[in-house]
Amino acid sequence: MNSILSLALASLWNRKGTAILTVLAVALSVALFLGVDKAREGAREGFGSTISGTELIVGARSGPINLLLYSVFRLGDATAEISWPTYEMIADREDVAWTVPISLGDSHRGYRVMGTTQDYFTRYKYADRQELSVASGELFDDLFDAVIGAEVAGALGYEVGTSMVLTHGLGAGGLMDHDNRPFRVSGVLARTGTPVDRTIHVSLEAITAIHVGWETGTRNPLADSISEEMVRSFDLTPRTVTAVLVGLERRGTILRTKRALDTYPREALLAIIPGQALSQLWEVTSVAERALIAVSLFVIAVGLVSILTSILTSLNERRREMSILRATGARPGHIFSLMVLEAGALGFVGAVLGAFVINLALAVAGPILAARYGVSLVGTGPGLTDLYTIGAVTLSALIIGAVPAWTALRRSLADGLSIKL
Amino acid sequence: MSEPAVEIRDLRFAYDGGPPLLDLPAFSLGRGERLFLRGPSGSGKSTLLGLIAGVLPARSGTVNVLGHEMTKLSGAARDKIRADHLGVIFQMFNLVPYLSVTANAALPCRFSSARRKAVGGDVSEEAARLLARLGLDDSALLKRRVVDLSVGQQQRVAAARALIGGPEIVIADEPTSALDADARDRFIALLSEEAERTGAALLFVSHDAALASQFDRAIDLVEINHAVGREAA
Incomplete structure (x- = not known):
């Protein structure tokens, strides 16, 4: 042969x-x-490797794929928010071990801004339960600190100490800029290969702070007269959050917890299991x-x-x-x-x-x-x-x-x- | 007396639906014999060679090649006999254009384990040795493609290919028709010498009756093929 x-x-x-x-x-x-x-x-x-270790994601009732896309992949927008008392109800549940609230809606030069708590950096896991790590600087400490993803830092040439102005909504900057409340980059995260790299992280309170004077959706002419010191003295507890990442005490209760949240009578909620929602996405x-x-x-x-x-x-x-x-x-x-x-x-x-x-x-x-x-x-x-x-x-x-x-x-x-x- | 290399009795052949091409009451080629077979175009020379080589199946009569009755063998068995025991030289030498000189000369050994076994050692070395005996001993030339050779050189490669592995029968189908008289005579002498050295029977086919004197025996196909006579009548 x-x-x-x-x-x-x-x-x-x-x-x-x-x-x-x-x-x-x-x-x-x-x-x-x-x-x-x-x-x-x-x-x-x-x-599939973007999120791991989170048992449930809870948001206002919409579609499971939509909730997954905007809360994890920063794609699309939430149609409604969850009230803060409802968030507290979720966090206080006995079967819930931890919660990480996130607040979305603002941006900076095309990159999404996410308000969250410091817990996000320890609770959020990606790939095979890998934790986020800071490549340079530190996590946000001051109200106007921002922690940026590796891609944001690379693409915009930002480093620790760089000043940045967030934009209201996802449109272009200009009239919608929160230029009266500039942020300072306090840390840059190590690259993860996930949407985290393209996210600017600030505290939940910071999201409330920059929207003082924006209650109607546009800048109030008097907004600039409110000094930074005054803002810092306000109660900056948010009134709403976009979604909540939830970790359970025992994984065995996942379906019961999900059902309880889905049928919560005081507010229309939707709880999704990330893997299940991904499967639905793949079906589509x-x-x-x-x-x-x-x-x-x-x-x-x-x-x-x-x-x-x-x-x-x-x-x-x-x-x-x-x-x-x-x-x-x-x-x-x-x-x-x-x-x-x-x-x-x-x-x-x-x-x-x-x-x-x-x-x-x-x-x-x-x-x-x-x-x-x-x-x-x-x-x-x-x-x-x-x-x-x-x-x-x-x-x-x-x-x-x-x-x-x-x-x-x-x-x-x-x-x-x-x-x- | 030993059995002839080829013995044909009462052979009749016609292509499907066509007129009879061959009607041979008797034909034989002795072992080691150098036989000249003459015949004009259309006299059935190529058909006869195809029958002896086992490419064409005989419909009636007997074609015995080296003791094997070809009419009773399957196509595969006839193919094996051709591969192991026959060397063929064509009118236009018909070398494989994409193979080197040595690879062309060694070609039959790719298809026949008997020929490889007969060579014994390295097939390429044997091909080079045969080519050297036929006057092609330039090692650079042996690596070249055959299309780069002159007609005379191609002729020797074709002869080496027919002789490698020592087949008992060498069939040469008008191998000198494209040569001038000197080159033709030298080639016939060389081929005869090599066939004699290996003990092969040589069946040399040509339309040129002047060549007959260079062989042990000569036969005119028109005389022995009764089908030609019938058609003429």
Whole structure:
């Protein structure tokens, strides 16, 4: 078989122009398929590793996916808030071990601002229960301190001591700036590969403080007359929070606690289990994913057909070659194997090249995607899927090769020893 | 007397639906014999060679090659006999263009374990040795692709390919038709010498009757093929 394989490779090399184009067609189709699959898996793993150790997330009643997206991934907005007394009710429940309230709604140069407590930095876990850590500086201590994520620091060139002005809402700065209450960066968090990197963290009280004079949703003309000293002397306990991260005393009570919160009579609440809500999110996206996978599989099929086309079109000009091989002792099995191995070699080389190209592209583009668009493609390196794909494409090519192999075989038997062309 | 290398009796052959091409009451090629088979175009030379080589199946009569009755063998068995015991040289030498000189000469050993076994050692070395005996001893030339060689050099590569592994029968189908008289005579002498050295029977086919004197025996296919006579009548 080795001697037939080397003959097949030599024959392909003799037609290297066509062979290279065919290999490229297969490589591109495999790269597309693996790219879609890796992006899908990477996004899932990236989302899945964003939060761990939090049993429930509670927000005002809306949809579970919406609550998950705005509270954890900073995507979309809350439609309503939870009142502070309700938050206190949740925190005081016997089955609740800890709570972390979060307040969203403001921004700074496109990055979301999140008001929370110091507990957030110890309770919030990501990936395999990893804790947040401060890369430089310290957690917020003063009312107008801010702790920024690694990406915010990198992209805006901020460091400890940098002054920053928050913007009311998520729009552009200007008239909606809270420029009368500037913040100081007190710390920069270590990179996590999660939305935390793109978040500016301030205290809940700070959120209340910057909205003094903004009770109507816009700046009150008298807001500037309220000095910082006066603000600091106010009771800055928030009246509402956007959502609450909840840890339970015992995980076994999770469904009972969830039901109790979902049916809380005084305020319409929604409690979600993060993993369950993620599954629902994947159910929504899986239709599009399946469509993408189906399209990329069709593209692979087109790549395989290009193998068939290139070999079939070469058969006429190779009748003399087959005749020579038959005369020098090649049996029908040899001719058949030669054709099948040529197809297999084209499929194998194309698949390996495609896998290499997509892995290289993701290795280069991964950090750029994460930095520019915040899309963390986790675990997209070479893996078993690449091996299975290479195997499947090679096997399919070998099977497809049977078509030209059969044609060549029949012709070589009909042509006899001396084909006259 | 030893069994002939090829013995044909009452062979009749026609392609599907076509007129009879061959009707041979008797034909034989002795072991080690150098036989010249003459015949004009269309006289059935290539068909006869195809039947002897086992590529074409005979419909009636007997074709005995080295003691094997080809008409009773399967296609695979006939293929094996061709691979193990026959060397073929074509009119246009028909070398494989993408293989080197040595790889072309060694080609039959890829398909026949018997030929590899007969070589004994390294097949490429044996191919180089054969090529050197045929006058191609430049090591740089042996690595080149055959399409870079002259016609005369290609001819020797084709001869080496037919002779490697010591086949008992060498079939040469109009191998000198593209050569001038001097080159033709040198090639026939060289081929005869090598066939004699290895003990192979040589069946040399040509339309040129002038070559007959260089062989042990000569046969005119038109005379022995009754199908040609019938068609003419």
